[in-house]
Amino acid sequence: MSQKRPRILLISSRGQVGWELQRTLAPLGEVVATGRNREARLVVDLANPDSLVQAFDEVRPTLVVNAAAYTAVDRAESEPNLAEAVNAVAPGIIGELATRQGAAVIHYSTDYVFDGASDCPYREDDKTAPAGIYGRTKLQGEQALLESAADALIFRTAWVYGEHGQNFLKTMQRLFSERDELRIVDDQIGSPTWSRMIAEATAQIASQLKMEPARFGERRGIYHLTAAGQTSWFGFAQAILKNSESDCRLLPIPSSEYPTPAVRPAWSVLDNRKLKETFGLALPDWHCSLQQCMAEV
Template identity: 50%
Template sequence: MRILITGRHGQVARELQLTLDGTAEVIALGREQLDLSDSAQIRRQVRSLCPELIINAAAYTAVDQAESEPEQAFALNATAPGVLAEEAAALGVPLIHYSTDYVFDGSKPSPYQEDDAPNPLGVYGQSKLAGEQAIQAVGGAHLILRTSWVYSLHGRNFLLTMQRLLQEREELRVVDDQIGAPTWAGSIAQATAQLIERWQQGNPHWGTYHFSCQGETSWFGLASAIAERLKAEGKPYARLVPIPSSAYPTPAPRPLNSRLACTRLQADWGVVLPDWHAALLDCLRG
């Protein structure tokens, strides 16, 4: 099977290439080969490659920067997914697309279900929600997978930032009132491979699903787990101090509750991502 993956150098796309290698013909395109802000180029590439599955792992993910660059955020997160959905539908092939917990405002006291009303707080979340809506409007076979707090050993993410800062500083202040499930890009890739296998076996359950690791913690809790790993390796690590979000203002507000209920994914597809702490240890083992 020929699979087209966008966002070649991104965290999820890198893990997808590793996971799917040997099981399919994987064509991963980065910015050099595919400018996702150019709808005509997207159409030409898809029609030229004729994939049997499209996985859109590309996105504009600079949450704070999006506040001052809404056009760029919407081009990549809203317009491009809609074009990919149109081309996938024209070919009669499915589209797998990754979305985010940021489509919600975080005010719900319990984990979010797929049919809870979205209410994004900033431009990034608004653009990702618009992308979901564009895909749904096309009406083709698709999976919209909402995930949260993605990290890996590549790119820019909380894990790599914490590893560096914990070893550079004596004290580190980390937000403790935002709750969610850290999700390793490798877990996303492995679970996506399971979904592809189930689809090939005839699973017809298309739609929107929550797709994060199990369990929950705060950013402070995640930083503490990273520090514990450094301690176990005999490396220096800073003293961690929990702080409220109000003590660390950002251009884009963050949802305080990023927890996603993933029971529908298990019920419809038989797929469960691992516990966040176990996934973190797997990631850190390399």
């Protein structure tokens, strides 16, 4: 007798990570991806819990991958209620619905749950202290998901870039062709991480766990998932420039010369050891991934 093919509910295939996940998850089951507008096959608005209930009822998933989030870090400061509904409340609802239906959950979170005062890579159980609304609501979402009994894995990632969606790489590429000189913040340190690497690691882990929720349950918890190495936004911009045909001049500046509504952590490098020890996975150095990404785009 043939086994039923797993069904994967991918909440939003429109963002950077979600777009890559459509392809990497496809060999593991039937992927049903959601969007926010009526053109989507299945509409899910995380600020509207009813739409989540309907999606779960329709798909009856084996695995739910939530790639949607309110990611506008600065705008969140003036839209805290919406950021909270999407980032803090919805993950708990996803957890409850998944528990009810016996589905596993994969969810993403952020380095912005930390305040950036450390100078050695953050471990999963280090003290969190988000500086802004985005980080605070993402942290609440982690907690809400873990408080549900769901067989859930949470991957905290950082500084995501890629071919699809809005990100620093694409902004730099545009500005390099428009400007002769750019001033870039040099005192915030993190690990630029290619969306494709996140999606590939996600699929490898789901495959290792044989798409069986109970196996996810054995490994439930938070994992740091970023590229190896670290740099500043200025260093990131320099590396992009090196791989571009532009003679734009880059000037390093302190964050104090580039004020933003939300405060960012000054140093948010994540320690990926737990991911390596648990799943035998390590993402490549950010330089290598960037080169590969830029060669393909």
